[in-house]
Amino acid sequence: MPTEVLMPALSPTMEEGTLAKWLVKEGDEVSSGDLLAEIETDKATMEFEAVDEGVIGKILVPAGTEGVKVNTPIAVMLGDGESADDIGASSAPAPAAAAPEAAAAAAVPAAAEPATSGAPAPAAPVASDGSRVFASPLARRIAADKGLDLSQIKGSGPRGRIVKADVIDAQPSASPAQPAAAAPAAAAPAAAPAGPSTDAVLKTYADREFEEISLDGMRKTVAARLTEAKQTIPHFYLRRDIKLDALLKFRSTLNKQLESRGVKLSVNDFIIKACALALQQVPEANRVWAGDRMLQLKPSDVAVAVAIEGGLFTPVLKDAEMKSLSALSAEMKDLAGRARNKKLAPHEYVGGTFAISNLGMFGIDNFDAVINPPHGAILAVGAGVKKPVVGDDGELTVATVMSVTLSVDHRVIDGALGAELLKAITENLENPIGMLA
Template sequence: MATQILMPALSPTMEEGTLAKWLVKEGDEVKSGQILAEIETDKATMEFEAVDEGVIGKILVSEGTAGVKVNDPIAVLLEEGEDASAAEAAPAAKSAPEEAPKSEAPKAETKKTGDAKPASPAPKAAGARVFASPLARRIAAEKGLDLSQITGSGPHGRIVKADLEGAKPAAAAPARAAEAPAAKPASPAPAMASGASAETVMKMFADRSYTEVPLDGMRKTIAARLTEAKQTIPHFYLRREVQLDTLMAFRATLNKQLEGRGVKLSVNDFIIKACANALQAVPDCNAVWAGDRILKLKPSDVAVAVAIEGGLFTPVLRDAHQKSLSTLSAEMKDLATRAKTRKLAPHEYQGGSFAISNLGMMGVENFDAVINPPHGSILAVGAGIKKPVVDATGEIKVATMMSMTLSVDHRVIDGALGAEFLKAVIDNLENPMAMLA
């Protein structure tokens, strides 16, 4: 039976993508795991693998097509022995967004004891589309299995051959639709405020010369997420200065010693390490907002903003508190390089509880950063500036001072707690040798 190949969701936030390039053509035989196409998401270009084997009967979406919705059909896969005419009769698939995983209720303990039994799969609603490979459908027909009662282990819940091994026919489940009370329509959520329409703005500048720049996927995502952030997150800001002279001298000594290994530490590497350690010292700040609850993380997963053409990435350095400065430096360089060519995998730029945005290298003395949800905070780092300061003895001297502003989600972190975290960051930077302990 011919089946449709659907636009995959290659990241949890993906709603649509661009079919950048087909790596197969109509009539090609494909095997499970073979790369079929390159797809541009809002953040990266990723490879899309075949789940089943068969023959490409028809390509429905030409390469270069933008705005293809997740779960929209993009091609038709034929079974062995089928001809191209079967592609026309392939079942239609409707575009439907992936259902977000439901959050679990808060648990008092994180450790598990004993062997947990897997939950029984919930039967699919009557009439719901069942996603299964052609081979799985054939096996189910031979065994008399009801695919709607099988939980798929393939991509996006697709039923594959392995899911049917050992399965036995079961009596059809009684229809319960009539018994279930009619669901009450959900109250519509209040719409977020938006600016003037494109037509309105364009009329304002009708007599002026301009170039219209359409938004790509990344720019649309940035616009949507940061609008959401400023409209829904109650930001507050904490500002401090840190004296860098001790760190600069320590960094110079370390870099001289590491020169033979080809390692050169940046000030940003020390800032990453200082923040990772501070999240461990003030664990209540290592947290994210999760709708109706707060999730407190144990590892220090630190996101760092990286500017690229047309937008930015925030690659995440996982377990940063456990890594040496040289390891963090090498990992950050690798992530930044691949971010600029959009070669990061989703797990490399999603997650973390906290982020760093450093514009000091561009001469910006101080600024306020916007929190990237669901993070609980973000640290905006300015340039190191030489200025007169009064030391502990009351003497005036010249010191290198760096401004830092912590943007905080007040739902997650209160003022005093944020101040404690910012103090821990400064203590680490002003006593850099302690970060090696």
């Protein structure tokens, strides 16, 4: 029978997306691995590949459609000997902009019905590293019926794709995955929106001229995650001034030596390296919150906030303690450039234990950053400003001083431990030659 192509989950946080562009048309033959469409997630525009071979029998969701829920049929693929006449009315997709009340009402009976061989296959699962797990629709249906976690099964098909034979004899794990259809019933009720209602705000400004700006997927995600962070994470803040004169002099010397290689180090490159080394020097602070436990990582995976139009990315520099300043500089430039073009893959912005947010280039002296869960801390970096300071000899002098604030999750890092981490960061920046040892 014809196979429905479902809206995929292309990132761990994706719940809906925009079908930006079809790369195939009805009647086209496709093979496993061929590109079908470009899909905008809450973070990036990504290409969607076919996991089966066949013919595109019908496109159900036109290009440009916004708010397409994950697991919604977007096209129908025909197999050998099948024609468009075999496509039933059941292949019609649910409206992307359906009312929330109607969607919620429909979710309950759908969750109660057992999965059948004629039901759409669950959405392609995501492995722990954020990558998609490729499986045939039939394999996904069988796995859902048996309560199997596809990310734990090794595929024997082309390019590691999981096929029927791989799941038919597999045994459920100790904690079996629940069928995708049960998710709506098990989900907690949505929290009431903070602040006044939309109607109340519109009424307040009814006599004023304004432009209404709709929220895209990224802005919705940013709003939800930051609200969650401030409501659920017990933040506390540690502040220090860091003298930059030695770093600026050392940076100038290095840049002259690296000029022939086309490398120019920024102050931010030194900050990344200093934080990565500090997490090794204070390993108990290299932790994330995992609900009912903490995870202490061995490598220093440092995320750096990058402002883009309409939102924010935090690409992660993995194993940053092992990389040279020039390597960190090149990687950061590449990640930031692709972040601004929304071309990052999920594994490039998911993870990390610690983040850096630098607003110094905008002239901001100091600020308090919001922790990006599940990170344990984030360093807010201000501008380097010349200030009068008292030197070690007791004399008044002028130094370039940078103010930083460490926002800390008190569930993960206690006050004294946070102070020790910030001290290590400060010492690394004030003694930059030591970072090359």
